[in-house]
Amino acid sequence: MAAQSPSLVAAVLAHSGRLEKEVLGTQIARLSRRVGELRGEVCNMINKKYKEFLPSMQSAEDLVSQVDSLSSNIDLLKSRIENEVRQDLNVAIAEFTELKQQLERDSLVLSVLKQLQEFDRAIKNYNTALLEKKYVAAARHLEKARSSLKMLESRKGFELKVLKALGTELTVQTQNMLYHLGEEWRQMVLWKLPPSKEISSAETVMQMELHLCTMPLNEDQLSGPPVASVLQAFAVLGELHTRLKLFGQLLLKYILKPLISYPSLRPLLEEKPDTVVLHFESAEPNLEHPSPVEVFGKITLVLEVLHKHLLNVSLDVCGENEKDSRVILAEMLGDMVWEEVSGCLIQECLVYSIPANSSKLEQYVEVIKSTEDFEKRLKNMGFLKGDAMDLLKYARNVNSHFANKKCQDVIVAARKLMTSEIHNTVKITPDSSVAVPKLPDPGAGDHLKMQKASKMLHNELINLENETRLSQHTFSLPTCHISVSVEKLMELAYQTLLEGTASTDQCCIQLFYSVRNIFHLFYDVVPIYHKENLQKLPQLAAIHHNNCMYIAHHLLTLGHQFRYRLTNILYDGAATFVDLVPGFRRLGMECFLAQMRVQKGELxxxxxxxxxxxxxxxxxxxxxxxxxxxxxxxxxxxxxKVWQDVLPVNIYCKAMGTLLNIALSEIINRITALEDISAEDADRLHSLCRIMLEEGPLVFTPLLEENKNKKYQEEVPVYVQKWMMFKELMIILQANLQEIVDRWADGKGPLAAEFSPTEVKSLIRALFQNTERRAAALAKIK
Known part of the structure; x- marks a missing residue:
């Protein structure tokens, strides 16, 4: 068909009574030229309006009418061409295809012109709405203009220079809109903040005021608080989240957190004709830490005010690639602040409401109920989602928190006692006993254990009934002085274990191991914390020795006393402290022996x-x-004197005897090492030894009562190993050769019991000149 001459096509078209091709081509060419001219004029007008800022509103309206007329002609022509092509496609497919492509290009140009027209109309409507303070309408017109500009920018092949000017204009108008909205927001939600940015006291927070406007705007498009239209406009422009986040930060810092942290603060609501003012007043707090019930009431009051005058509104939020969706403003704010608010409520309020004693756990039901009511009110107002139960979960888990808090309090109290002064002491006697708490009667579940224990005890008593009775003080700690802090520490251990007998199984286990941790802590902390004093001061070393022995003494039976009162998990030998006993005994002995080594060095x-x-x-x-x-x-x-009445009598005597023995041993060794002792030297050495012999026993004064110390002074040979040897040395220094031989008595006398033959011969050679008599005497010493 394409090979046929134009005349044949014309003849066929004329024969069929349709429009001639040449005429149709001429009209399309004319139409294309007109579209090109119109495109130039429109672009020139837009360029002048938005880039050169020349008033051309009337020209734009004329062009609009021409565009509309031209558009209808194009539609009609397009329809007729398509009809011709369908009826005789084989005749003129090439010609009509070219014509159609040209027409499509013209249609694309026309659609661009329509988008420019839409942009211009949207900006015009936006300006009108903004002047009338119809912020929601203005924001939506601005978004329509933004949508038109995006479509223009997406047209490939039509990178018009005017688009840059349009983008600048859109940015300027958006910022202008945000400025007006910001001013309206500041008038409707006015914060009066204290001069200091840091919250250091309740007085600082009392300078804060929050003013909420109650007068509606001229625009009455939305139901809800007066600020609803401003918020909706922010939402349309995508600025709602930013604006609400800033408000949430101020709300947290200046209202919610201070209400939780300062019990003296109370919120006050002052209603004026067109404003509601929220501020604080100060009252004398009843407690050091705020009560959860009171805090919940204060926060509820604040949130109810905000809900009524600001947040009780549902807004349209349009995402870039999403359909319109509704959001509740209260829930949006709740998502922003609730995590921090709930954490603060737990750390500053609920933690301190946990009972310190198991007997008060029943009273905690009120706190659980108030927590449940608080969360329910917040959900009713929309601040919380249905599955948010952070506070209630914490409050209901009171048994675990009680155990944790109790254990923490116990360790803190124990550490405070361990770091207190050691020298404040109390006297312990065999008749004294720690304030052991009275244990409750066994429950029904404990009868089997008690019966088993009674049977074992009965069998043991039968085996012992024919034996001699032991003294009532056989297993008692001897009289001594211990630190007051250690006595209180042991009482703390008993009271904590007693608390465990009335608690849940899990709490009981935690408390039991907290008591064990007390003693582990003592073992690790006290020797390091008091290290310098324990090394320098003999009295403190003695007291520390007694403290360790006192603790070890109680650890022997501490677990057994509570064995049948603790949870079944700790039964059958698990509840014991006996394994700690050797460590404490060693700790006390090592400290005291270190002090003994210091004293030995000084001697x-x-x-x-x-x-x-x-x-x-x-x-x-x-x-x-x-x-x-x-x-x-x-x-x-x-x-x-410093050890007197501090150490137990037997320990005191052993310690003093050991030190005196060290001194006497040194004197004996020095004298027996002499090679020449004159008669005058012997007399003076004897006088010196007499001083030690007479005054040495006087150091044995373990008791304050002087008359009772004579017994221990008479028993010096029991505690001083070299005492008799020292006395024999004194006799040798004053004896003649015959007396020495007599006291030797062929190795069976008192002298032979203390000295070796070599030592005696050495003394004889040093004391006497070399004569036959000396040689005879030396011969008898063997």
């Missing part, structure tokens, strides 16, 4: 100035030796 240092007790006929040497002996006795007496 030997004093005796080192005695010039080895040689050449006693020299006045300086004699004076130095006597001074050293006096210093030793002075040190022992001073030590005896």
């Amino acid at each position: 030997l240092e004093r005796l080192s100035s005695a010039r080895n007790f040689s050449n006693m006929d020299n006045e300086e040497n004699c004076s130095a030796a006597n001074k050293a002996a006096r210093q030793v006795l002075h040190q022992l007496k001073r030590l005896g």
